[in-house]
Amino acid sequence: MMGILRAGLNGIGIVACALAISSATAQPLPYQSPHETLGTVTCASSLCHGAIKLWKDSPVLQNEYVTWSRTDKHTRAYNVLLNDRSKKIAQNLGLKQPAHEAAICLDCHAHNIPKERRGERFKLADGIVCESCHGPAEKWIKPHVNPVSDPAAHHATNIEQGLYDTADATSRARLCLSCHFGNKDKLVTHRIMGAGHPRMSFELDTFTEIAPKHFVVDKDYSERKKVWEGVKTWAVGQALAVQDTMDILVDEKRGRDGLFPELVLFDCHACHHAMSDGRWKPKTAFGPSISPGLVRLNDSNMLMLRALANAVDPALGEKVREQVLKLHRAVAGEGNARTEAMALKKLAGEVVPVIAKAEFAAPLVRKVLAGLIDDGIAGHYSDYAAAEQATLAMSSVGAFLGKQGAMRSTANFNAGLKKLNTLLINDERYQPQQFVGQLKDLRTKID
Ligand code: HEC
Ligand code: HEC
Numbered sequence: 035m036m037g038i039l040r041a042g043l044n045g046i047g048i049v050a051c052a053l054a055i056s057s058a059t060a061q062p063l064p065y066q067s068p069h070e071t072l073g074t075v076t077c078a079s080s081l082c083h084g085a086i087k088l089w090k091d092s093p094v095l096q097n098e099y100v101t102w103s104r105t106d107k108h109t110r111a112y113n114v115l116l117n118d119r120s121k122k123i124a125q126n127l128g129l130k131q132p133a134h135e136a137a138i139c140l141d142c143h144a145h146n147i148p149k150e151r152r153g154e155r156f157k158l159a160d161g162i163v164c165e166s167c168h169g170p171a172e173k174w175i176k177p178h179v180n181p182v183s184d185p186a187a188h189h190a191t192n193i194e195q196g197l198y199d200t201a202d203a204t205s206r207a208r209l210c211l212s213c214h215f216g217n218k219d220k221l222v223t224h225r226i227m228g229a230g231h232p233r234m235s236f237e238l239d240t241f242t243e244i245a246p247k248h249f250v251v252d253k254d255y256s257e258r259k260k261v262w263e264g265v266k267t268w269a270v271g272q273a274l275a276v277q278d279t280m281d282i283l284v285d286e287k288r289g290r291d292g293l294f295p296e297l298v299l300f301d302c303h304a305c306h307h308a309m310s311d312g313r314w315k316p317k318t319a320f321g322p323s324i325s326p327g328l329v330r331l332n333d334s335n336m337l338m339l340r341a342l343a344n345a346v347d348p349a350l351g352e353k354v355r356e357q358v359l360k361l362h363r364a365v366a367g368e369g370n371a372r373t374e375a376m377a378l379k380k381l382a383g384e385v386v387p388v389i390a391k392a393e394f395a396a397p398l399v400r401k402v403l404a405g406l407i408d409d410g411i412a413g414h415y416s417d418y419a420a421a422e423q424a425t426l427a428m429s430s431v432g433a434f435l436g437k438q439g440a441m442r443s444t445a446n447f448n449a450g451l452k453k454l455n456t457l458l459i460n461d462e463r464y465q466p467q468q469f470v471g472q473l474k475d476l477r478t479k480i481d
């Protein structure tokens with residue numbers, strides 16, 4: 035992975051607050067919204083979000099534009115399409131246009147909305163802009179600066195006017211995953227990967243942490259918005275990633291690569307590793323393996339989903355295990371893949387409200403962490419993708435325990451995590467046995 039270990043486990047203490055699950059009717063994602071996008075300059079004035087210094091009497095920082103334009107990689111997402119790597123990808127794919135004009139690239143590297151929804155000051159070259167995440171501002175730009183007596187109600191009104199609810203973990207997961215994982219509308223396919231696109235690696239809580247912060251979760255924030263603990267953000271991110279995978283898996287529009295289904299959903303290292311490794315094992319975390327010599331789905335998010343469902347409600351964890359096993363079998367030819375994929379999608383949807391309702395106190399979170407490590411020691415992270423997701427999860431879960439003061443030594447734990455990360459630097463050199471050894475060591479550091 036890309037060295038995405040967090041700096042450390044100390045964050046600001048957050049007062050836990052009531053967690054209600056978002057309504058079943060999901061907001062359209064910013065690019066799907068019928069409203070007009072006004073453009074970054076609309077947000078950037080020094081009186082609005084373009085201040086160099088923080089404003090003392092404002093609940094928000096007001097220097098968001100400065101943070102975004104100077105340090106956030108999203109600013110250069112469009113420019114990346116002009117570099118040599120992108121030129122090569124476009125050439126290898128035989129695209130008719132250059133990368134920076136091709137929808138297949140722009141859909142994730144810019145705010146590529148239909149022309150009629152672009153305001154006068156909109157610029158495609160601005161990359162991933164405020165409104166790509168916060169929603170087109172046509173309707174909310176005026177009311178969102180109105181004087182406020184009830185901050186929470188004010189925020190709710192803005193959302194009704196099309197402000198995207200980035201504070202809600204489920205909505206945020208859908209948003210970030212739409213580009214960092216893909217959805218029915220856009221995907222980095224195996225062909226795009228084969229043409230030279232980097233491998234995608236994402237975990238919601240970690241990426242929220244490592245993106246340059248233009249917001250602070252403090253007391254007044256929690257009066258305006260509900261605060262999702264990092265572990266919950268992680269958990270919801272996993273459930274939604276499983277749902278997205280199932281949607282893409284059964285999507286007929288995605289078609290096939292020759293005789294094969296979309297390979298990007300499968301474990302890369304089922305195909306891309308030296309044969310002398312002999313990695314096939316008769317057992318997986320979900321039960322007996324499918325036959326050797328077959329391609330397997332990348333089940334790393336499913337492993338995480340099972341680990342956390344297990345901790346919250348063992349019966350639910352067992353249901354997840356059984357359903358993933360059925361899906362693996364069906365994809366290998368024993369059963370109907372579509373039926374099993376949709377059943378898993380439904381089950382992942384059932385896990386979300388359970389997570390939202392659960393009290394993520396230290397004992398439960400420690401159970402999640404121990405479960406993740408024990409799964410690994412049992413040899414269930416023989417795939418690189420699983421080891422990577424598990425490490426991201428452990429850092430998210432460990433950060434929570436560290437903040438709660440529920441870890442004997444965060445420094446020891448951090449050092450252990452760092453060693454795990456070292457073993458993940460190169461996906462092609464990943465050695466499952468070394469990883470297990472390191473996990474055994476980490477296991478001694480969590481009490
Ligand atoms: C589903 C969304 C998606 C699509 C489609 C997509 N990309 Fe990307 N691309 C990303 C994301 C997300 C990253 C960043 C990955 C990371 O760092 O985790 C990225 C990274 C890159 C990078 C590396 C950037 C760097 O900083 O080194 C290049 C180059 C690139 N993409 C080019 C392209 C081209 C060319 C196309 C069209 C053929 C394309 N991408 C299509 C989402 C997408
Ligand atoms: C990649 C997505 C993304 C982009 C791009 C982005 N933001 Fe945000 N923004 C977030 C997330 C996530 C949060 C935290 C959750 C929340 O409070 O809604 C946030 C929070 C905020 C907040 C709320 C702070 C608070 O205390 O309530 C403001 C204001 C803000 N962003 C302004 C901006 C502005 C202005 C830009 C453009 C210069 C921008 N954002 C670009 C994702 C993004």
Ligand code: HEC
Binds near residue numbers: 111
């Ligand atoms: C419209 C598509 C899109 C959305 C939505 C989006 N991203 Fe990104 N993100 C990208 C692309 C493309 C890049 C790569 C830019 C580059 O490398 O220059 C990127 C880069 C990043 C990086 C830097 C990764 C690295 O390798 O250093 C982080 C962190 C990140 N995004 C977090 C988030 C989070 C958190 C959200 C949701 C709040 C989000 N992104 C939403 C497309 C998106």
Ligand code: HEC
Binds near residue numbers: 304
């Ligand atoms: C079913 C087996 C299979 C799976 C699963 C698979 N690939 Fe591939 N991959 C291939 C084959 C076959 C090729 C073409 C090799 C060739 O042209 O010699 C290829 C080519 C590539 C290439 C281009 C390499 C080159 O030398 O041209 C990249 C990069 C790549 N795959 C990445 C991935 C990633 C990332 C994943 C997982 C998300 C993945 N693959 C999953 C079989 C697979």
